[in-house]
Amino acid sequence: MKLSTFALILPYLLATPAAAQCGPVIDLGGTCDLAALEGKLSTSTCTLEELFPGQDAASIASTVAELCEYDAPVQFVEIQGTYQRDHNFMDGGGAVADGEYGFEMDTARLKRFIDNSMDDSLISWPEYEQKEDYNSANGYGDNGYMTNFNIDRDAEKGSCQMNTVMCCFIDSAKDALVDNTDVCRHDLSSSPQSNHVNSGWSVFTDDDPAHCVGFTWEDGDIYKGNTLFYTSLFQTAVNGYMGNVPGAPMCACVEQMPVVTKADCVTSTGTGLEYTFSVDKDTGDVSASHSVAITYGDCGGNDLKAQVKAVHADTAIATDIDEYLVGANNCDDTNAEYLNSEQLLVTSASNRFTNIDGAVEQGMTWKQVFGEGIFFLPPHLDSAEADEEMRTLMEACIPTLGRHCLLLRKCPSCSSEPHRNIVYQRLTAFPAYQEGISTATTIDVPELFMNKWREPNNVMHVDYELYTSVSDALSKTNEWQKADYNTNSNNYGFPRNSGPTSHIGNNWNSYKW
Numbered sequence: 001m002k003l004s005t006f007a008l009i010l011p012y013l014l015a016t017p018a019a020a021q022c023g024p025v026i027d028l029g030g031t032c033d034l035a036a037l038e039g040k041l042s043t044s045t046c047t048l049e050e051l052f053p054g055q056d057a058a059s060i061a062s063t064v065a066e067l068c069e070y071d072a073p074v075q076f077v078e079i080q081g082t083y084q085r086d087h088n089f090m091d092g093g094g095a096v097a098d099g100e101y102g103f104e105m106d107t108a109r110l111k112r113f114i115d116n117s118m119d120d121s122l123i124s125w126p127e128y129e130q131k132e133d134y135n136s137a138n139g140y141g142d143n144g145y146m147t148n149f150n151i152d153r154d155a156e157k158g159s160c161q162m163n164t165v166m167c168c169f170i171d172s173a174k175d176a177l178v179d180n181t182d183v184c185r186h187d188l189s190s191s192p193q194s195n196h197v198n199s200g201w202s203v204f205t206d207d208d209p210a211h212c213v214g215f216t217w218e219d220g221d222i223y224k225g226n227t228l229f230y231t232s233l234f235q236t237a238v239n240g241y242m243g244n245v246p247g248a249p250m251c252a253c254v255e256q257m258p259v260v261t262k263a264d265c266v267t268s269t270g271t272g273l274e275y276t277f278s279v280d281k282d283t284g285d286v287s288a289s290h291s292v293a294i295t296y297g298d299c300g301g302n303d304l305k306a307q308v309k310a311v312h313a314d315t316a317i318a319t320d321i322d323e324y325l326v327g328a329n330n331c332d333d334t335n336a337e338y339l340n341s342e343q344l345l346v347t348s349a350s351n352r353f354t355n356i357d358g359a360v361e362q363g364m365t366w367k368q369v370f371g372e373g374i375f376f377l378p379p380h381l382d383s384a385e386a387d388e389e390m391r392t393l394m395e396a397c398i399p400t401l402g403r404h405c406l407l408l409r410k411c412p413s414c415s416s417e418p419h420r421n422i423v424y425q426r427l428t429a430f431p432a433y434q435e436g437i438s439t440a441t442t443i444d445v446p447e448l449f450m451n452k453w454r455e456p457n458n459v460m461h462v463d464y465e466l467y468t469s470v471s472d473a474l475s476k477t478n479e480w481q482k483a484d485y486n487t488n489s490n491n492y493g494f495p496r497n498s499g500p501t502s503h504i505g506n507n508w509n510s511y512k513w
Contacts, residue, residue: 034060036275067286076125077126090250092244103240118294135150148256165228166231168258169211170245185338186248202258272292272293308321367393424494
């Protein structure tokens with residue numbers, strides 16, 4: 001990368017007029033590099049040394065490379081004018097999103113480019129001089145790429161390894177947003193340069209509209225800058241799409257984007273690409289330009305996931321894309337899997353409780369029904385299903401043992417030692433189910449233990465016994481003697497202030513505090 005070097009030294013190096021026999025136009029054909037230039041000059045009366053007077057061979061090679069890379073195509077930054085505008089836009093902010101002067105005025109520059117230059121301009125991948133030092137010092141590589149689109153695969157971090165970019169919009173300044181996807185979740189640590197958050201996660205369970213569109217490319221694709229423009233700035237200027245998924249960039253390499261169910265796919269192709277070097281007859285300065293015809297469109301019926309699999313077949317990218325585009329109606333499953341892998345959500349009982357105190361050797365097993373903190377396991381969202389599951393588990397011992405199965409409450413953080421392991425032995429049948437607070441004729445078993453520990457149908461020494469150990473429960477010794485219950489609708493769960501010999505407070509469950 002020599003963006004800054006090019007900008008500083010090129011005018012000086014080209015200040016000496018080229019020989020009269022050089023130019024004024026040198027047509028390079030479809031390739032812009034030193035070899036193409038040498039090939040053209042070999043049949044003319046102009047030499048490299050005359051075209052670039054005062055430069056040695058290495059300097060000439062560098063100058064030609066920079067002309068081809070940075071002068072010949074349209075630089076992405078030229079479209080909006082500054083790095084800050086590009087960066088803010090790609091993260092979902094900036095003048096257009098903020099409505100500084102109204103949508104039509106804020107997008108006027110974009111629309112002029114679309115009307116006058118979009119179809120006949122080769123657009124470079126976005127690079128910025130002011131990013132060079134920052135990227136080099138912070139592990140983003142020796143380049144000037146915006147961190148949203150860092151295609152330097154040798155960069156220590158933030159690299160776009162999957163050759164795939166996606167934009168997800170959640171609002172529209174024009175007609176209603178075309179809702180084509182569900183947003184599942186976003187790992188905040190994947191886009192710290194956009195959200196300024198080092199770690200965290202967001203899970204989205206609502207059905208707010210979102211529109212995602214993206215593209216993928218093979219190495220060497222010189223039109224990917226055009227496709228990026230079509231995927232991002234064009235969608236805003238023409239369709240009015242704007243706004244980022246909270247915590248995520250609006251447009252970035254797919255690794256930095258939220259996980260969604262699907263995304264539309266777009267592409268761009270060019271024909272008739274020709275490069276030209278021009279020599280100013282007065283100053284001798286050499287400049288580069290191009291001509292091309294660009295066609296934009298969809299991916300022939302493929303959505304983004306299908307296109308990635310087709311373009312990158314038999315590579316890791318073809319399977320890795322499944323992590324970011326999970327398919328219709330798969331948000332719930334993939335969110336649960338993600339949270340479980342992060343040890344934030346358990347969707348089924350853990351095997352770690354199966355053999356408490358050698359239960360298996362004694363012909364018993366334990367199964368977790370719910371928990372909080374380090375034992376986190378939510379009950380069924382449907383309270384009736386949660387109640388049925390708990391009743392079934394507790395009644396499973398009646399046919400073989402003539403009693404309800406034991407229920408164990410574990411609480412390592414409880415201040416009272418007897419409350420760290422409490423065994424509940426049900427003595428009588430549970431009455432009928434009714435959601436919520438227990439009544440004289442109904443009970444909600446999970447709610448009883450989690451939040452509403454009450455006396456109806458739950459009287460100590462009549463309906464249940466409490467013990468401090470499984471061995472005491474099995475031998476029916478050392479029953480607890482002091483019971484306590486809620487007398488109102490407060491969320492105090494099992495066992496309220498009950499204790500072995502006296503009331504002991506602040507060791508109760510509550511899943512609603």
